[in-house]
Amino acid sequence: MTRAYVLDTTLRDGEQTPGVSLTSDEKVEIARKLNELGVDVIEAGFPIASEGDYQAVKRIASMNLDSKVAALARTSKKDVELAVSAGVDRVHLFIATSDIHMKYKLNMTRDEVLKSISEWITYVKDRGFEVEFSAEDSTRSDRAFLIQAFKVAANSGAKMLDIADTVGCASPQLMADLVSQVKREIPGVGVSVHCHNDFGLATANTISAILAGADQFHGTINGIGERAGNVSIEEVAVALKTLYNVETGIRFEKIYETSKLVEKLTGVQVSKNKPLVGDNAFGHESGIHTHGILSNPLTYEPISPEMIGRKRWFMAGKHAGSHGIAAMLKDMGIQFDDVQLKEIVNQVKALGDKGKQVTDADLYAIASSVTGSSSKKFVNVEGMVSVTGVNVMPTTSIRLSYNERLFESSSTGIGPVDASLRAIQKALEGTMTLYLREYSIQAVTGGSDSLAQVSVKVEDEAGHVASSTFTGPDIVMASVEAMIDGINKLFLKRGNAKQ
Amino acid sequence: MTRAYVLDTTLRDGEQTPGVSLTSDEKVEIARKLNELGVDVIEAGFPIASEGDYQAVKRIASMNLDSKVAALARTSKKDVELAVSAGVDRVHLFIATSDIHMKYKLNMTRDEVLKSISEWITYVKDRGFEVEFSAEDSTRSDRAFLIQAFKVAANSGAKMLDIADTVGCASPQLMADLVSQVKREIPGVGVSVHCHNDFGLATANTISAILAGADQFHGTINGIGERAGNVSIEEVAVALKTLYNVETGIRFEKIYETSKLVEKLTGVQVSKNKPLVGDNAFGHESGIHTHGILSNPLTYEPISPEMIGRKRWFMAGKHAGSHGIAAMLKDMGIQFDDVQLKEIVNQVKALGDKGKQVTDADLYAIASSVTGSSSKKFVNVEGMVSVTGVNVMPTTSIRLSYNERLFESSSTGIGPVDASLRAIQKALEGTMTLYLREYSIQAVTGGSDSLAQVSVKVEDEAGHVASSTFTGPDIVMASVEAMIDGINKLFLKRGNAKQ
DSSP states (O other): BOOOEEEIIIIIIISSSTTTOOHHHHHHHHHHHHHHTTEEEEEEEOOOHHHHHHHHHHHHHHTOOSSSSEEEESHHHHHHHHHHHHOSEEEEEEOSSSSHHIIIIIOOOOOHHHHHHHHHHHHHHHHHHHEEEETGGGGGSSSHHHHHHHHHHHTTSEEEEEEETTTSOOOOHHHHHHHHHHHHSSSHHHHHHBOTTTSOOEEEEEEEEHHTOOEEEEGGGGOOOOTTOOOOOHHHHHHHHHHHHOOOOOOOOGHHHHHHHHHHHHHHHHHHTTTTGGGGGEEEEEEHHHHHHHHOGTTSSSSGGGGGGGOOOOOSSSTTOOHHHHHHHHHTTTTOOOOHHHHHHHHHHHHHHOOOOHHHHHHHHHHHHHEEEEEEEEEEEEEEEEEEEEEEEEEEEEEETTTTEEEEEEOOOOOOHHHHHHHHHHHHTTTOEEEEEEEEOOOOOOOTTTTTEEEEEETTTTEEEEEEEEESHHHHHHHHHHHHHHHHHHHHHHHHHHH | OOBBBEEEEEIIITSSSEEEEEEEEHHHHHHHHHHHOOSSEEEEEEEEHHHHHHHHHHHHHHTTTSEEEEEEESHHHHHHHHHHHHHHHHHEEEESSHHHIIIIIOOOOHHHHHHHHHHHHHHHTTTTTEEEEETTTTGGSSHHHHHHHHHHHHTTTTTTTEEEETTTOOOOOOOOHHHHHHHHHSSSSSOOOOOOTTTTHHHHHHHHHHTOOOOEEEEEEEOOSSSTOOOOOHHHHHHHHHHHOOSSSSOGHHHHHHHHHHHHEEEEEEHHHHHHTTTTTTEEOOOOHHHHHOGGGTOSSSGGGGTTTTTOOEEESSSSSHHHHHHHHHHOOOOOHHHHHHHHHHHHHHHHTOOOOHHHHHHHHHHHHHTOOOOOOOOEEEEEEEEEETTTEEEHHHHHETEEEEEEEEEEOOSSHHHHHHHHHHHTTOOOOOOEEEEEEOBOOSSSTEEEEEEEEEETOOOOOEEEEEEEHHHHHHHHHHHHHHHHHHHHHHHHHOO
């Protein structure tokens, strides 16, 4: 085994994540990106699920992608005819083979299940389509019956047999054992695995299957999918290559942008500590780690972030050490000596001990005060009022000061945050052209008085970019503070610091 | 191996997550919960990192918990003396043994590293403390040197030898091989593993080590930690028991509440598809799955959610089928026949095809219109204005109608959302006593005009509970809509529907 094939089911099993609904246009956009990423097969949808899903599958099948396009269907007339009429390359037929599924869900006997497999695979094959067959709940199926079902499927013309760990309860040992037996008893047919992550073992189970001889695996971007999700394609592809030297067709440098697109369109937020694609996967705060990374990144990173299209970053905080803080201060253009550095590190740690996240703005303020360099803000909010309600157009009026001059403006918006940020942009129009490139709110849990963390990324007309984060209980004011802090960082980068 | 020991490092390696800073009080609260959960050892902190961390370790060590308390220290005088003076049960000493760490970070020769191990383990042991020794970056260390380092540690008095996969680059095979060799060559000493999740293999690597004979594993709640985090204790404990019948001391029924506490205090949001503890781990939307679950939960759930202190839930959406929708309608107290059910399902799917998440409120509105039952709201917002700003106390005035009567009130708050929700509670004071039990905002990405999704859980004086979610571009109004929808569901549950 030196090449594993990837069937991406982000658009099918991934979309079955509760609360996720993609429009046809969004599905097409993701399919185009998956094609760039280099997946071998795109499972575009489950045509019977809804009219919209059927139309999306049809559109993707007609896009002439390098990736093959597949559609899911149960072994039943209506499902199969819809899938066939969508014009895909491959029809992915499935029926459950475990006793619990046959008894409680299908209400079918073993013989009826075998007959259904044979009938509908033959039907699809006879119409000239490639057939992949999944035995749903394979890993909890009676082993002899599972093998029998796969034999019927192969004899009926299936080219790929998929071992589905539908409830994510397999171990790596079980997956390897199953794959070996299917390969041994049913030669000449491809073997695939479909792993769910209910116990956190999907990546290991998939790799174990590939090492045991499986030809293909199913997965999704970011591991989205029902319950704890499907296996993450990016994790399997990178681990297979890095740890076992097994190739896939995945273009690693496209991983991060694909992850971000899927996150944006599905709305399923990637956790900070998600392997490879999470915000923190290449972020460092603690002094020991930062020191190591600055000497040689391999000390604390298993692979280079650039390999998957990312960059590393550092953050100040209570665990930070002088090496990391020094690197960040240099990046901000702040001059300091060893005594000042020690004092800055102490103040950063003290702030962290109070339970505070130390933002770049905090570090800048501390460093400015310790080194005696100007910490005067360039832009300041002198006054502001923001209003919303029922039959009230959200409106903000704001007064900003800049270099001892006052700038006022007001703006409506789609909500009070939008109105406030537009008002700031308008107020500064004569001074700088300001683009809000990103705006995000970290998830808030707790009560209505919980702290919200707002992040912005702003850019000026010359291409300077600055990011800022602010945390506070009033989400409108936190947004304004983050925006103003970002603007002041922009002024720093514009070299206006000495004005 | 029938019992694996758990060292929880949520308060140490978990807190090293960039941006996470816990106060001493928060650390004490988490330590108390970890003790209830049944972890064997709580690594309470790294005393040298900051004064606050030292004080927190000291406080936790004095709490007289059932769990042992450990503190981390490098093999150096200052670290060790601080750890010892904190009064912990166990000192966890570490130094790196890989060539890359010794050369680029430590600037030490192999002999210097061995000497340092021997010197500081002896020092700690002689003062009557239990010693655990970690060889940092074990998995990339020269094997012969690693074994030599562990032998020196054992001979100096370490009772536990920890194999640290510092950058998360081990495979399950490597971990098993390492554990076997250490057990074989250094008998009579405990062996531990410390796995990071950079390739998504931390759970599998930890389990592989335990099966190969390791006595203890390190991990964190929710898998927080540097980069992609440490292994998730909850995943390992549940998988060990369920798949391999290996016991830990973890009280499974405490897992979910522990996860929620750590999420709240660290601010590191658990992803929806996180195994076991993510929102979706026991949530179902698709028709096939919902149908199966309703017949027998084991069809689509590997374990019962109650086992870890949770409940399952269903959601309407484009993948939903008639069985799931029927169950949800019954739960809402809505009467329907088969023809109406079919129409409701069609309308839900059509809404999903437009890319919309179908909330309970949407389902209720659709069902009301299809069945012709009253969709009249009980409480309605007739007017509202909310204001915030600089030197402006966030204030909301609101007018609600209920049973053809009007109720007005105003309230200040910590922000406009807080003020608005307080105003609603005040307006209804004479009618119902309303508690806001949960308020959350889903993470927002995109621009300042992105949609925000707000969820609330409200409870009345009789213990009725209702949840609601609303999505809109104005976060203040979305919060009000979610609250009002939750209140109307409460009225439904109070049996006031016929008033």
